Amino acid sequence: MPVLDGVISAMIALNRADEQGLMAQLTGQLRSLIASGRLGKGRVLPSSRRLASDLGVSRNTVTYAFEQLAAEGYLEASHGRRPVVTVDGGEPGKGASAASARTAEPRLSPWASKLRQTDWPMSYQAPLKPLRPGHGDSREFPNEVWARCLRRGAVRAARRELGPINRPRLRESLAHYLATSRGVRATVDQILILPSAQAALTLIAAALISPSDEVWVEDPGYPGAAAAFRASGARVTGIRLDEQGMQRMPGLAAPTLIFMTPSHQHPTGRLMSLARRTEFLRSSKPGKTWIVEDDYDGEFHYDSRPVPALQGLDAHGRVFYVGTFSKAMTSDIRLGYLVVPPALVSTLEIAQRHIGLIASSHIQEALAEFIADGHFLAHLRRMRRLYHARRDHLAAGLERHLGEALSVEVPSGGIQLVARLKRGRADQAAVRRLVAAGVETRALSSLALGRPRDHGLLLGFAAWRESEISAAVRTMASCF
Numbered sequence: 001m002p003v004l005d006g007v008i009s010a011m012i013a014l015n016r017a018d019e020q021g022l023m024a025q026l027t028g029q030l031r032s033l034i035a036s037g038r039l040g041k042g043r044v045l046p047s048s049r050r051l052a053s054d055l056g057v058s059r060n061t062v063t064y065a066f067e068q069l070a071a072e073g074y075l076e077a078s079h080g081r082r083p084v085v086t087v088d089g090g091e092p093g094k095g096a097s098a099a100s101a102r103t104a105e106p107r108l109s110p111w112a113s114k115l116r117q118t119d120w121p122m123s124y125q126a127p128l129k130p131l132r133p134g135h136g137d138s139r140e141f142p143n144e145v146w147a148r149c150l151r152r153g154a155v156r157a158a159r160r161e162l163g164p165i166n167r168p169r170l171r172e173s174l175a176h177y178l179a180t181s182r183g184v185r186a187t188v189d190q191i192l193i194l195p196s197a198q199a200a201l202t203l204i205a206a207a208l209i210s211p212s213d214e215v216w217v218e219d220p221g222y223p224g225a226a227a228a229f230r231a232s233g234a235r236v237t238g239i240r241l242d243e244q245g246m247q248r249m250p251g252l253a254a255p256t257l258i259f260m261t262p263s264h265q266h267p268t269g270r271l272m273s274l275a276r277r278t279e280f281l282r283s284s285k286p287g288k289t290w291i292v293e294d295d296y297d298g299e300f301h302y303d304s305r306p307v308p309a310l311q312g313l314d315a316h317g318r319v320f321y322v323g324t325f326s327k328a329m330t331s332d333i334r335l336g337y338l339v340v341p342p343a344l345v346s347t348l349e350i351a352q353r354h355i356g357l358i359a360s361s362h363i364q365e366a367l368a369e370f371i372a373d374g375h376f377l378a379h380l381r382r383m384r385r386l387y388h389a390r391r392d393h394l395a396a397g398l399e400r401h402l403g404e405a406l407s408v409e410v411p412s413g414g415i416q417l418v419a420r421l422k423r424g425r426a427d428q429a430a431v432r433r434l435v436a437a438g439v440e441t442r443a444l445s446s447l448a449l450g451r452p453r454d455h456g457l458l459l460g461f462a463a464w465r466e467s468e469i470s471a472a473v474r475t476m477a478s479c480f
């Protein structure tokens with residue numbers, strides 16, 4: 001019953017930022033749905049595997065909820081069979097008052113319901129604490145220079161002849177920068193300027209995804225991408241990684257879209273080999289399977305020359321290239337961009353206008369100034385040196401103080417690293433302990449789509465001074 005199964009997951013909205021854990025939320029919401037009669041007696045629920053995949057939680061979470069509700073008499077759940085609701089809805093009893101409170105909640109579209117099931121990006125609006133991953137150091141940003149560019153940008157933007165929503169000067173300087181630094185091949189009109197990389201993913205999903213389309217994402221991977229595609233109704237399949245990056249899956253039917261971070265896999269930092277890139281391109285039929293390459297922190301590489309973008313290898317216009325200024329400049333700037341395959345330029349521009357994913361022309365003009373005057377490349381050069389030293393400092397500190405508990409994977413670039421747990425699989429418990437002690441990190445298992453196999457900590461190094469990193473490592477050592 002795939003359609004009904006999907007309806008059940010759309011009735012559930014889990015919030016990872018909620019202090020009440022996922023298990024408790026899921027148990028409580030299922031209980032309310034049964035008690036209110038929305039899941040009637042005799043209703044067969046999805047398998048734990050299916051519900052876990054639809055909700056983006058671990059199978060354990062769902063199994064626990066089913067077992068608890070079976071123990072309370074709401075469900076009959078025998079091993080190997082899908083659980084069945086055993087009570088008539090609306091019966092007085094446990095959960096009834098919670099149920100009536102829930103019926104007053106607004107009825108959401110499937111899109112909004114799916115988005116509510118992800119903890120991303122809402123949980124990241126809390127104040128920044130060491131060593132939260134995913135951030136550069138905004139304290140190092142040349143604010144005075146930027147303020148001058150903003151002033152000049154505002155004056156330019158006010159001139160009426162500079163009308164287009166994607167400002168020509170910024171498009172031109174980006175086309176040049178991407179060609180010379182990342183090997184991206186794009187004409188100026190292929191570049192859309194957006195408020196963020198996430199906006200680019202939302203735009204692509206809105207334009208290309210129909211309900212039940214198959215989308216592949218990396219597993220573990222970037223939750224923002226899975227959320228955007230799932231909200232549009234896609235069936236999102238997590239593809240495991242090996243040493244060469246995301247694996248090819250010749251046994252599976254060709255998907256509508258593949259999302260990947262080949263230059264610096266999020267979160268593991270792995271680089272996709274050239275052979276694997278070529279395989280993906282060869283097996284993605286033009287016009288049938290689109291590839292979305294997210295190069296979110298490709299500006300930062302420390303040990304060797306950066307590997308050129310996959311987009312530049314594509315001769316058939318099937319690769320979208322997504323970038324952001326959130327990491328290269330500051331996460332407050334709220335500017336990203338999308339290089340669109342030629343056949344989709346006009347469709348994506350129409351969609352961009354209609355969804356209103358338009359970046360302020362003042363900021364676009366200011367950024368064009370910032371790039372033209374050489375400040376952008378100078379800032380990148382300085383940050384590369386700084387972040388390189390911070391990466392080494394964090395890796396050495398972890399090795400020295402936590403070498404017995406953690407095995408550090410030093411990435412060749414980027415702004416964060418993975419430290420795997422040497423013993424046990426309780427990374428979420430470790431994260432809770434660390435957060436309570438003042439060190440913010442993300443559990444690797446929380447970035448899994450299916451059953452998590454990777455357990456470790458994702459730690460940011462770029463946003464923190466060496467003294468701050470040392471202090472955080474000492475705190476970590478006291479927690480382990």
Ligand SMILES: Cc1ncc(COP(=O)(O)O)c(C=O)c1O
Binds near residue numbers: 199
């Ligand atoms: C892999 C990846 N892609 C995209 C983004 C989002 O960038 P933006 O802030 O421009 O939406 C992030 C942010 O953490 C990321 O890690």
